[in-house]
Amino acid sequence: MMRLGEIAADAIVRLSDGSEVVLSELLHQGNTLFVFLRHFG
């Protein structure tokens, strides 16, 4: 299985409320369903 840490864990991402967070901080909180959308629609 692939470890995410090698891909983008250090990426700083912007949330919908405008705040920024390191991706790994979100993912370390537990099991995650990570869904990439085609659009916000």
Place this chain on the structure above:
Amino acid sequence: MQLHRKKEQFEGLGIKIILVGMGTPKQAEVFRKNHSLSFIIICDPRKILYKAYGLIEGGIAGIVSPKTIIRGLAAVGRGHMPGLPSGDIFQLSGIFIIDRNMVIRYVHYSKDMSDNPPIDEIIRQASALI
């Protein structure tokens, strides 16, 4: 949104849901309000995460093909109206289940815009983490 209707089921499995979209925070908040969502939403207009996770663009065949049209009409028949596209209209979607040790345990890369795994299949995969 199907995921929202199954939210409690995912929470019961100890799974949190994070959405990633190509729009701006303002567009994401409109999306959240329109669908009454309580998920974390990441805004990735430059597609940094899309690229990092290996999500591809589908080209015109990923949008308009007999299969996408038939599935699209079927979805409309079930009451799922397609939203207006934003960002890269050729960008395809994807779903990952990542465990608490940050290991990717399930991957689905959409082959075209109509290629979405059944929600029950995702729940079954998520159940395997427990």
